[in-house]
Amino acid sequence: MVSLAERSPLTGIAVPGHYGRAGATGVVIEERTDLAFASTICKREKHFALFNAINTSFGIALPDGPRRVTRGHVTFAGTGPDQWIASADGPDAAGFAARVRARIGPFAAVSDQSDARLVLRVSGPRVREVLAKGVPVDLHPKAFKPGDIACTVVGYINTQIDMLDDVTYQLAAPRSMAGSFWSWLTASAAEFGYEVRGS
Amino acid sequence: MRATRGSVGVCDVSTFGKIEIEGADAAVFLDRVCANTFSTLSVGKARYALLLREDGFVMDDGTVARLAPERFVMMSTTANAVRTMQHLEFCHQVLWPTLDVQLVSVSEQWAQFAIAGARARDVLRKVIDEKFDVGDKAVPHLGAREVTVGGVGARLYRLSFSGELAYELAIPARYGDALIRAIMAAGDEFGIAPYGTEALGVMRIEKGHVSGNEINGQLTARDLGLGRMVSGKKDCIGRVMAQRPALLTDDRPAFVGFRPTDRKARLRAGAHFLAVDASNTIENDQGYMTSVAFSAMLGHWIGLGVIARGPQRIGERVRAYDPVRSGDVEVEICNPVFFDPEGARLHG
Numbered sequence: 001m002v003s004l005a006e007r008s009p010l011t012g013i014a015v016p017g018h019y020g021r022a023g024a025t026g027v028v029i030e031e032r033t034d035l036a037f038a039s040t041i042c043k044r045e046k047h048f049a050l051f052n053a054i055n056t057s058f059g060i061a062l063p064d065g066p067r068r069v070t071r072g073h074v075t076f077a078g079t080g081p082d083q084w085i086a087s088a089d090g091p092d093a094a095g096f097a098a099r100v101r102a103r104i105g106p107f108a109a110v111s112d113q114s115d116a117r118l119v120l121r122v123s124g125p126r127v128r129e130v131l132a133k134g135v136p137v138d139l140h141p142k143a144f145k146p147g148d149i150a151c152t153v154v155g156y157i158n159t160q161i162d163m164l165d166d167v168t169y170q171l172a173a174p175r176s177m178a179g180s181f182w183s184w185l186t187a188s189a190a191e192f193g194y195e196v197r198g199s
Numbered sequence: 200m201r202a203t204r205g206s207v208g209v210c211d212v213s214t215f216g217k218i219e220i221e222g223a224d225a226a227v228f229l230d231r232v233c234a235n236t237f238s239t240l241s242v243g244k245a246r247y248a249l250l251l252r253e254d255g256f257v258m259d260d261g262t263v264a265r266l267a268p269e270r271f272v273m274m275s276t277t278a279n280a281v282r283t284m285q286h287l288e289f290c291h292q293v294l295w296p297t298l299d300v301q302l303v304s305v306s307e308q309w310a311q312f313a314i315a316g317a318r319a320r321d322v323l324r325k326v327i328d329e330k331f332d333v334g335d336k337a338v339p340h341l342g343a344r345e346v347t348v349g350g351v352g353a354r355l356y357r358l359s360f361s362g363e364l365a366y367e368l369a370i371p372a373r374y375g376d377a378l379i380r381a382i383m384a385a386g387d388e389f390g391i392a393p394y395g396t397e398a399l400g401v402m403r404i405e406k407g408h409v410s411g412n413e414i415n416g417q418l419t420a421r422d423l424g425l426g427r428m429v430s431g432k433k434d435c436i437g438r439v440m441a442q443r444p445a446l447l448t449d450d451r452p453a454f455v456g457f458r459p460t461d462r463k464a465r466l467r468a469g470a471h472f473l474a475v476d477a478s479n480t481i482e483n484d485q486g487y488m489t490s491v492a493f494s495a496m497l498g499h500w501i502g503l504g505v506i507a508r509g510p511q512r513i514g515e516r517v518r519a520y521d522p523v524r525s526g527d528v529e530v531e532i533c534n535p536v537f538f539d540p541e542g543a544r545l546h547g
Binding site for chain 2: 001002003004005006007008009011033039041042043044045108109111112113114115116117174175176
């Protein structure tokens with residue numbers, strides 16, 4: 001049997017270490033390749049059934065706007081009208097999309113998107129200043145709080161931004177744009193000094 | 200190209216657009232957006248798909264496979280991947296919001312490789328996990344099935360653009376790099392060669408398949424010789440407007456092949472066709488060359504193009520006049536399928 005090795009979208013691009021302004025670490029960047037994603041689109045007139053099925057199966061009350069709700073290792077984030085992206089890490093990641101489909105398939109179209117995205121977690125004291133260079137939506141704490149998400153663009157690249165806690169954002173961009181996205185992020189962070197952590 | 204026609208080749212087609220279409224009305228939706236019929240497509244089968252614009256001209260082509268009764272995947276050309284997704288979303292959200300259909304792009308999720316040539320199946324047998332039969336009965340021409348490679352879920356489509364026995368194997372993108380290495384290793388004993396989209400382009404010209412050069416926004420399915428693909432049994436976007444009288448006249452440009460009378464002469468895409476003795480004026484313009492290639496298999500240049508009443512003029516000679524590059528070559532109108540016109544190789 002053929003044995004297939006995994007390859008991260010940033011292989012050969014992101015190397016752990018400290019970069020940019022010496023003696024300062026304004027931002028910490030960490031790639032996450034351990035997350036599973038599944039797009040979830042409600043079928044016609046199945047909203048209540050879908051809401052109940054997700055509540056029963058995952059203990060999650062489906063958000064009806066651009067927010068994320070997490071329980072244990074599973075998250076549902078509202079990405080558009082009748083659309084969510086579900087994600088899982090840790091023990092729930094393997095076979096996640098198939099499991100979501102098995103639970104809610106009659107009420108929603110579920111597609112595996114685990115390999116479709118570059119996922120970065122960015123944190124640190126200067127993180128908002130870095131993001132402000134490319135993100136058109138307002139990330140001021142009054143406007144964008146932990147649990148909020150935005151589907152927007154960074155340098156014409158579709159990007160989903162999730163605020164995980166007071167200092168951490170999760171950025172998800174199309175896998176095939178990983179190199180360009182990385183160029184933007186690291187160039188934007190360089191003046192503050194940044195650290196790339198291995199996942 | 201010689202390797203592919205002679206044994207086996209592999210091409211990265213990961214950039215093709217891939218759209219999953221699901222829902223109780225998915226088949227009805229496809230019947231409305233495509234000129235041909237999909238509600239009759241069996242699960243586990245794929246079919247060429249032709250999309251028309253509202254005005255009746257051809258918008259794009261691709262393939263659609265039925266993965267389950269209410270689940271399809273549409274593969275569109277790379278250049279039109281985003282446009283096709285926007286078009287389908289528009290059709291659903293604006294034209295038919297009551298249809299139970301869900302659309303999602305999975306273009307980024309899947310790495311995909313086309314494996315083409317007489318030994319393609321031998322390569323697949325070594326790559327795909329043994330418990331899956333990839334024989335002609337299990338995966339017939341235009342078959343589609345889910346398989347595993349090294350235990351990883353993959354999708355296998357038997358589709359051919361090159362005219363050879365050919366498959367497309369899709370795998371989650373993180374394994375794409377490993378899969379192409381596995382394919383190259385498995386094909387080593389057959390002399391497998393990687394080929395690019397330029398080589399693919401030459402092979403499709405040899406087979407007379409239309410592509411972006413022909414789907415140029417100015418030609419209808421009828422012009423391109425695909426009129427029979429427009430189903431008369433159902434309605435679809437563009438069907439009515441394609442029936443406008445001016446689009447049904449005898450002198451509409453019609454799709455055919457061209458080869459130089461002097462086999463050593465080079466052809467140029469963009470050249471316009473004139474009668475052999477006609478003066479070089481716009482009034483004498485009969486059509487134009489859309490695609491050209493040097494065919495290594497035939498040993499001379501070949502071309503595809505459109506010319507008034509083309510299919511009725513096979514064997515007739517005209518000039519391919521190209522004032523931009525000082526070209527003026529006598530060509531013979533011929534069948535657009537230059538290579539393996541019987542399609543025997545497709546069935547390996």
